[in-house]
Amino acid sequence: MSAVLQDVRKTFGDTVALSSVDLEVKDGEFIAILGPSGCGKTTLLRLLAGFETPTAGSIKVDGIETAEPGRMVPPEKRNIGMVFQSFALWPHMKLKEQVQFPLEHHKYVPEPFKKQKKERVKEMLEMVGLEDYSDRMPNELSGGQKQRVALARAVAAQPSLLLMDEPLSSLDAGLRMEMRREIQAIHRKTGTSIVYVTHDQAEALAMADRIIVMNHGTIEQMGSPHDIYRFPRTEFTARFVGKANMVPGTWTKEGFHPLSDSSISWPGTWIASTFIKNGTFPVRPEQFQLNEGGGGLKGKVINSQYQGKEMHYVVDVEGHQWTVHAPADVHVSIGEEVGLSLAGVQASGRSSTMSVSS
Template sequence: MNSALATGVSKRFGNVSALHQVDVAVGQGEFVALLGPSGCGKTTLLRLLAGFEAPTDGEIWINNELVADKAKRRPPEERRIGMVFQSFALWPHLTVYENVAFPLRHQQHVPEEYRKNPRQRVSQMLEMVGLAGMENRYPSQLSGGQKQRVALARAVVFNPALLLMDEPLSSLDAELRMQMRKEISHIHRELGTAIVYVTHDQSEALGMADKIVVMRDGKIEQAGTPQEIYYAPQSTFVAKFVGRANFLKGSWTDKQTFLLTSKEQTVPIRVTRDCTPFHAQSLLPVRPEQIRLRQWHRDSQGITGTVKHVQFQGRELLYSIQAGEEEWEVVTDIRERFDYGQQVAIEICV
């Protein structure tokens, strides 16, 4: 059973096509991240799910009810959705309690027990987001993180079928973003509400989502679990956009054997994942942590390289390794230290 379903959805603004035949399914209780660069269509898709825009083609379903197609559109207040915006969107003249209680008075599909006893429900939500005792404060008296917690509490207070979040953490500093990721994940576990989360931050998507939908130029480039997106990218765009990737050049002899050509030598690499989309390009995508460096000896077999650059990253070291005509990024444990100009033996572990 899906909390939300977009089938064949397209959206045009005049002569500009923002979405092209997009299909997205959000299961009950599922956390789906829409990930992509600016202008890829992810916010347009979110606005279509919310009811702020109508699709040019296709259908949108929420809780197994058709809420929009090109002929009709049900307004946001009739869709049982919660929204969290990048700008918090709190009413400055209302207290924290009044901001959070607002949907209980104005939303449709509010459970009767919440409507009859709003103060108890608001107190539950504020306690859940760590703001108990702040009911009488105004937004101007809150920090950025507290404002975002109020926005979260307001979005879920009426038990929505779907929670839509549009880059909610982008205006917070790095430490607050990490804390709010934990808060959002906690709320998701506690309430079990399906979430569609728009972001351009790959680490947010990888760390929080059950499923990631990578978008590019109004189309879906790839959809899958964070592990599938990271370790089995289906295009060079996904491999580059979600994490760092090296593209090894060579040739494929079969689905599990890649022949790497480096310094006039050919080295076979055994591949355990599906890389079919890269066969025609004669490439093998490899993550920096999938390359191991060893001390080079005269009897070392396989690929050799030279350390061109080293960056200390706290728990790890980031190397630039010259291998033939190519330069690869390699991440190693802090204990594996190699010097500038040092020759190393290279092992590919894919």
């Protein structure tokens, strides 16, 4: 299923939740809507679902207009499935009944599934690894198991579009990793188009075919996870996805001179024009190289955190505090003087043979 939003705007009184959003969801695509709280991502999802009417613009599904100002096709008349943050399981129903419910009430259930409901329920529970729990009640399940039931229920009727609103935010870190794999497997098996709302950049980067970064009701940047991470086009995207340090300096024909130090030059052929115009250079924590000998930009370590496979340092350079990720065997003490250079660029400023990317 494809969905197209054209110049969609949504306001609540004087508050602008969405401003002139254009977006196409392609058939079978996994899209992650990524952004901080209040950026408009859940409003966008609710418009796709039919819970809200746009203030301006239109929404088309498979070429048919489903929403415009003052008119919309309600959720029950759309071929969609939804997974919520709160699981939204019915407390009085067994697992098999939860999954069977949409097969009995969804308007677009394929005829074979209607005729063989028990077989379809069994198939769905097997897909999420809960075939032995079919007679259990929701209060007998863990958080991860409840979310699996919600997933099985959402895809049982084979919807054309699966909408997911921060479905993993209430789970602990280990379960989130496990459920990411589960959702990816379901996407591969069903081929259903998925729109996945999250504020977690790791989830978006790990699962999506395409990421839509939102900020203040507008689309800040859209692209593949690779492009969003390596080639941010705005400071917001660079900071929100990958937590880049914004290094001030001067751009010349030779490259970028951090803190306007003409003795140091960083190549930046991949840097977006926004940063060049603003006189900044986005450096992700893992791109900084910490030099205990002091080569490069001079700074002082003001904080350190051991993270198992790596160390996270905060280094103060001329009043700018930058985050640096170093290998776990690199040990420097708080208060120690160090140098910072860009990975792949020698401390003297000359480029090495290592390629530099964002």
